[in-house]
Structures are given as structure tokens and as C-alpha cells.
Amino acid sequence: MTPHSTTHLSAEAFDDILIGMGSREAEDHLAECATCRNKLDAFREDMSLFNEASLGWTRAKMAQPRAVSRRQPFFVPSPVLGLGALAMLLIMLGLPTVHRPNAGGMPHAPTVSDSSGSAEQIAADNQLMKDVDAAINPDEASVVDQYHLMESPKSH
Amino acid sequence: MAASTIDALAMACTPLPAVESALSGRRAAISELDDIDALEKKHGARLRRFVTYSTGDPDLAETVAQDTLLRAYKGRENFRGDCSVSTWLTGIAINITREHLRSVRFKFWRQVRTTAVDVDEMASFIPSDAVSPERQLLAKERVKNLYKTLEELSPNQRTIFLMKFSEELSVDEISKILGMGANTVRTHLHRALKAIRARLGVEI
Numbered sequence: 217m218t219p220h221s222t223t224h225l226s227a228e229a230f231d232d233i234l235i236g237m238g239s240r241e242a243e244d245h246l247a248e249c250a251t252c253r254n255k256l257d258a259f260r261e262d263m264s265l266f267n268e269a270s271l272g273w274t275r276a277k278m279a280q281p282r283a284v285s286r287r288q289p290f291f292v293p294s295p296v297l298g299l300g301a302l303a304m305l306l307i308m309l310g311l312p313t314v315h316r317p318n319a320g321g322m323p324h325a326p327t328v329s330d331s332s333g334s335a336e337q338i339a340a341d342n343q344l345m346k347d348v349d350a351a352i353n354p355d356e357a358s359v360v361d362q363y364h365l366m367e368s369p370k371s372h
Numbered sequence: 373m374a375a376s377t378i379d380a381l382a383m384a385c386t387p388l389p390a391v392e393s394a395l396s397g398r399r400a401a402i403s404e405l406d407d408i409d410a411l412e413k414k415h416g417a418r419l420r421r422f423v424t425y426s427t428g429d430p431d432l433a434e435t436v437a438q439d440t441l442l443r444a445y446k447g448r449e450n451f452r453g454d455c456s457v458s459t460w461l462t463g464i465a466i467n468i469t470r471e472h473l474r475s476v477r478f479k480f481w482r483q484v485r486t487t488a489v490d491v492d493e494m495a496s497f498i499p500s501d502a503v504s505p506e507r508q509l510l511a512k513e514r515v516k517n518l519y520k521t522l523e524e525l526s527p528n529q530r531t532i533f534l535m536k537f538s539e540e541l542s543v544d545e546i547s548k549i550l551g552m553g554a555n556t557v558r559t560h561l562h563r564a565l566k567a568i569r570a571r572l573g574v575e576i
């Protein structure tokens with residue numbers, strides 16, 4: 217407290233100054249009162265340290281992948297080899313579906329549920345997705361609800 | 373980004389009093405926007421920091437920063453020069469972040485990739501010459517507490533707080549970029565500061 221002031225700035229007055237809308241009286245008091253000035257400086261110093269540390273951390277993170285990408289890769293696949301590998305992958309994924317025995321039933325188009333397991337598993341997965349969705353953003357409408365993903369599939 | 377969005381962001385910039393000043397600012401800024409590598413070098417880290425600490429997701433920050441610079445570069449003719457390039461980029465970054473947060477794909481990947489800010493690691497980046505060694509530990513604790521408080525704020529409060537105290541934008545600039553009333557911005561700032569005061573025990 218200074219000889220010129222009897223009371224220090226209120227919390228609201230400090231906030232107004234920090235936000236940039238401090239009153240003339242508050243600014244005048246600040247100019248006179250070392251105690252209030254120190255409090256304000258303490259916050260500004262914290263913010264300055266946070267800004268410098270967060271920027272330093274971000275720059276370090278940015279540098280990491282670049283350092284890796286500058287390395288000479290151990291193996292550089294050619295486009296032809298890449299296409300070949302993709303074709304092999306597609307064949308491997310497609311074979312079990314093509315050769316799956318269908319015991320006398322009507323041939324049916326492949327659907328998501330064909331490869332997803334039992335109805336119980338699907339229901340459990342849907343519930344998990346709903347929980348995760350709600351946890352990520354509780355204020356937003358669940359995508360699961362929005363698109364009725366939990367509804368039981370209609371029988372054909 | 374659609375041209376209309378970029379136009380809206382351009383309109384959000386705070387007008388300068390002199391038209392000539394704005395024109396010369398635009399010329400300099402367009403020159404700056406012509407070099408995407410220079411943009412990355414000058415603004416990349418700052419954009420990543422803003423999105424990282426606004427969303428708590430460094431992976432998202434990387435994506436948003438790249439998209440922001442690319443969209444700014446492609447839409448550089450729409451930049452009117454009546455605000456800084458930095459402010460313009462921040463506005464674009466906010467819009468792209470919103471787009472990502474709305475997308476289902478983001479939510480899916482967010483549950484798969486659970487990277488987060490390592491607050492201890494971040495605090496270790498406090499410049500050693502900024503404070504005395506005796507105060508270094510105390511400073512780290514304060515920075516960590518500040519980050520933890522930011523995490524507890526609502527997304528709007530956190531974003532607005534960072535725009536004000538990290539990006540150093542004015543209330544009017546924040547208001548225009550976010551399409552939010554100036555009084556609402558102030559309210560968010562007051563609440564954020566109150567939460568920080570309570571957490572840090574700062575006598576402000």
C-alpha cells in the first residue's frame with residue numbers, strides 16, 4: 217500500500233486492467249501502488265513463462281519428425297512394388313470373403329456386419345462408441361444417436 | 373477454406389484509421405503470404421502452440437497448422453491487409469479447428485491416438501536465463517498449474533484466454549474472429565481469470 221492509497225485494487229479491477237479495459241482510477245492507482253503493480257507483474261510473468269515454455273515445447277515437437285524424415289530411409293519402395301504389394305493385400309483380404317462357404321443360403325452382398333462378429337459384439341461395440349463419443353464431447357449430440365447407429369438391423 | 377470464409381475473416385480484422393496504411397500493409401502482407409515456406413517458418417510454431425494448448429491435442433495442432441498455412445497461401449488474394457497476417461492466420465486456424473472438431477473422423481482418430489501435452493516436459497522449456505536457478509522450480513510449478521487450470525476451463529474460455537494472453541489479440545479482434553459479442557468475450561476472460569486466480573492463489 218502506498219501513502220496515496222487506502223485500498224488496493226479489487227480482483228475485478230485487476231481483471232479489467234489485464235483485459236485492457238481498466239478504468240482511469242484503476243490505472244492511476246496502479247501507477248502509485250507498488251503492491252498492486254507487483255501482483256499484476258506476477259501474473260504477466262507467469263503468462264510470459266508459459267508462453268515461452270509452450271512455444272519452446274512446440275518447436276521441439278516440430279523438430280522431431282523433421283529430424284526423422286531427413287534420415288535416408290532404409291528401404292525406398294518403387295511405385296511398381298507398391299502397386300504389387302497393394303494388389304497382394306487386396307487379394308489376401310478378398311479371398312476369405314470370396315471362398316467363404318455359404319451353406320445353401322441365398323448369396324448376399326457383403327455388409328459391415330458380415331465381418332464384425334455376433335450381434336452381441338456389435339451391440340457392445342456400438343455402446344463403446346457411444347460412451348467414447350459422449351466422453352469426448354458431452355455437449356454435442358452423439359453421432360451414434362444422430363444416425364441411429366444403435367438401432368437393431370432390420371431383417372430382410 | 374471457402375472464399376467466403378476467408379472474406380469473413382478479412383472483414384473481422386480491425387480496421388486501421390488510414391487507408392494508405394492499410395494498403396501498404398496489404399502489399400507487405402501479400403508479399404509475406406507469397407512464400408509458404410517463410411509463412412511456416414514465421415508462424416508455424418505459434419499456430420501449433422495455439423491449437424495445441426487450445427485443444428490439448430498436438431496431433432490436431434499439426435494438421436490444423438498445415439491446413440491453415442495452405443489455405444492462407446491459396447487464399448492470399450483475399451487478404452485485405454487491414455489486420456496482421458498473424459491475426460488472419462489465427463482466425464483461419466480457429467475455423468479449421470472447428471471443422472475438425474465437428475467431424476466424426478476426428479472423434480474416431482482422437483480415441484485411437486491419445487497423444488497429449490506432457491506438461492512436465494513443457495515446463496522444462498522455461499528459459500533458464502529468464503529466472504534465477506532458485507526460482508526455476510517454482511516457475512515450473514506455476515507454469516504447470518497454469519496449464520492444468522487451462523485444461524479445466526471450458527473450450528471457449530480456454531481459446532479466448534489464449535487468444536488474449538498468448539496471441540495478444542484485443543477483445544475486439546477476438547470478438548470479430550469468433551463472431552461473438554465483445555461483452556461475451558470479456559465475460560469469458562473474467563471467468564478464466566477468476567479460475568486461474570483460484571487455482572494459482574494469485575492475488576489478483
